[in-house]
Amino acid sequence: MTTGLRERKKQATRAALHEAALRLVAEHGLDQVSVDDIAADAEVSPRTFFNYFPSKDDAVIGLDPEHPLRLAEALSARPTTETPVQALRAVHAAEAARMAAETELWPLRLQVVDAHPALAARLTASFARSEQLLAEWLAARTGTRAELDVQPSLLAAVQGSVMRSALHRWRAGGYATSLPALVAEGWDQVEAGFPAPRH
Amino acid sequence: MTTGLRERKKQATRAALHEAALRLVAEHGLDQVSVDDIAADAEVSPRTFFNYFPSKDDAVIGLDPEHPLRLAEALSARPTTETPVQALRAVHAAEAARMAAETELWPLRLQVVDAHPALAARLTASFARSEQLLAEWLAARTGTRAELDVQPSLLAAVQGSVMRSALHRWRAGGYATSLPALVAEGWDQVEAGFPAPRH
């Protein structure tokens, strides 16, 4: 787990660029912030910016590209006695706790995503990669074909819906409710099959 | 419902641009097709292209921006005796039938979306607008607050998942299964709460 100077610097630069992008865009708006501004704020050359992120939007969102793989690993580590939904709930719970711990970044992310539909699309794209891996894991776990059976692709998508809905309500409620609780509430609803609410 | 010459021409130009974009990108790939190429193919000036679509990606996807509103209207027209899920199922069924009728465009759209993650994000963004309106409708229908209660935002998102999953399986199965059937299958799964499949 040794991290040489080189590796540490890379992490620092990446974080600096992401935080600069997020903070500047949150304050001034997406169109009022250029890549040059972000690079200047992070004290690297504009050209270097593109060594770290393929686009301005990606820098603003700034999610770890390795994350989907770690998620898939976490799932594979769950005991095979669990049902797919149980395994997903467990992984989501850990995930939500980790996200809620980033008290600085996620509220800012959700703010800019809310203000700029283009960024919402990027964030969704980030989730999409996870969903694809998840569908494959589900198919393997249940012995079905990911491409043709309903459950893998649908449950993978629904899992994303649960998380997005929880994030949405987290922000709407001013971050007063705990994110893991909101996620759990979503799963309860999913497992209950969306019963009609009584009036 | 009268359409003057002016209005008809606009529709035709929009359709020509969309079809040119879709066809060219399907054949040559997103990066190998410039806006100038698309405009030339549709026989308008490059500048005119941007009178119709705000970006190249949007032209490739080419969904009607009015569609979310019509969807919301269709929902409001459902009898209030139906549960939210029943109403959504009914509207989805009609929707799926309409989409399956466009035997030219949807397969091409799904092909390019599959080949280019950036376009997948755009398509999802198009759906997102519908989901937002839907969440509001659900909240109004069930007398809850769209922002804070679970069901509106989650069910709106899940509805999108059902449709996306159905489209995915439609394409994976070579368009052999009817889209409405795939959508219905998804809803069955949702209503059943994703039971663990037996082995």
Next chain:
DNA sequence: GCGCATGTTTGCAGTCTCTGCATATTTTCT
């Protein structure tokens, strides 16, 4: 039919994102 009001198309100039390539700088390893 004529001509004005309004909406649409086009060209032009300019900004910004993003890429390829060559060069300098930094870190690592021996």
Next chain:
DNA sequence: AGAAAATATGCAGAGACTGCAAACATGCGC
């Protein structure tokens, strides 16, 4: 220290997109 490898930077250029102003087409009242 010095070679090897990774990283940072500068430069030039393609292509997306916008604002503006000038042509052009259409609709409408007369």
